[in-house]
Amino acid sequence: MKFIHFADAHLDSPFRGLSFLPSKTFKQIYQAADESLTKIIDLALDEQVDLVLIAGDTFDNNKPSPRSQLFFAREIKRLTDAKIQVVMIFGNHDHMNLDDLLVTPSPYFKLLGASEKVESASFETKNGFSYVVNGFSYLNNHIVDDKLTAFPAKGDSYTFGLMHAQEKTTQASQNVYAPFDVNEMKDLDYDYFALGHIHLRQSLSKDPWIVYPGNIQGRHINEMGPKGCYLGQIDEQTGQTAITFKETGPIVWQEISVELNSSVTKTDLQTKILGNLSDINQTTYFSVHLVGAQYLDGDERELVQDKDFWQSISANLNFNSQLVDVRFESNNRLELDPNDQTSFEKAKSEVFSQPNFMKISKDWLRKDPLAEKLVSDPRFQNEVKELAEVKLSSRLKGINDETEEN
Known part of the structure; x- marks a missing residue:
């Protein structure tokens, strides 16, 4: 049978x-x-x-x-x-x-x-x-x-x-x-x-x-x-x-990590992303995790979050595959002096505690009833945490660089 x-x-x-x-x-x-x-x-x-x-x-x-x-x-x-x-x-x-x-x-x-x-x-x-x-x-x-x-x-x-x-x-x-x-x-x-x-x-x-x-x-x-x-x-x-x-599913979803170890130009960033999306044998929808995103400046982060940028990447992919999602992740390679690192880790744990996260989200929840489900989703909370950490790390890196130059 x-x-x-x-x-x-x-x-x-x-x-x-x-x-x-x-x-x-x-x-x-x-x-x-x-x-x-x-x-x-x-x-x-x-x-x-x-x-x-x-x-x-x-x-x-x-x-x-x-x-x-x-x-x-x-x-x-x-x-x-x-x-x-x-x-x-x-x-x-x-x-x-x-x-x-x-x-x-x-x-x-x-x-x-x-x-x-x-x-x-x-x-x-x-x-x-x-x-x-x-x-x-x-x-x-x-x-x-x-x-x-x-x-x-x-x-x-x-x-x-x-x-x-x-x-x-x-x-x-x-x-x-x-x-x-x-x-x-x-x-x-x-x-x-x-x-x-x-x-x-x-x-x-x-x-x-x-x-x-x-x-x-x-x-x-x-x-x-x-x-x-x-x-x-x-x-x-x-x-x-x-x-x-x-x-039998005609479309596959796949997550790809692209690791950054240093600052890159916008052109190099685009080339690096494309290079990681080349191995395709069927229609695939990609989420790219930029690991080491603290090396990106504000303009570069804005670029890779732009859906027109995603479409420009997708135009180069086989089988009508698509880039549909980009997420940032810090790889914690930012070098701070011991005191700053300790303060950074303490602030991170305090700011991203569950009570503080809900408190920060309070105004948004009042304005948008649909936000309640999103705010309570652990995956969304983690994305917000990663983005905040990337932005803070990037800013601290800039301060570090200025200090080292002086």
């Missing part, structure tokens, strides 16, 4: 922060998830799989556009017309009613647990191999209950678990996506637990299999690397399962 497991297609995802891209390029990334899904369906047909498991968040919200609904329905019909069984659940993003899904009714399409209750469905392949899929769908965007307790015991048939969920954490406020304990999931002894929700591809267990396939297309720089689905093959005699990752 062969099967495909994918999750988190997030059709209709807005891809925020990329509106500066040329319209043709922006259209390319907007359609990237669609293209990835089509490749997954192509793979299922080419491999003549018996089953496709869809582990939630197919759509980016619970009221998807007619365009994405009709597109998804057409792709699923390609599978059901080929008599490939599709078993799907809704996740926290696309928590919908079954009646709102435009998929053509078919005995080869099954939405599990539409009432947010664990449901079991039994199937048989063309060769007579029996298997069961147990799972549930979201009706609301949060599920705080541990749903594993409602999953039935494994019977004689090969058994899949299908769940859109995350591991339990020590912070109760984060346990709102059907939180589960890995050991308890392993105790169910299902042959393969197909998970969704976490966009990082990973296997939590190999015996038995507990697998996140990741999302099918990275949407921003924090979703780096190849994206796609898993192709599974089951030995029908032994029940042993082997899985292989199949890349």
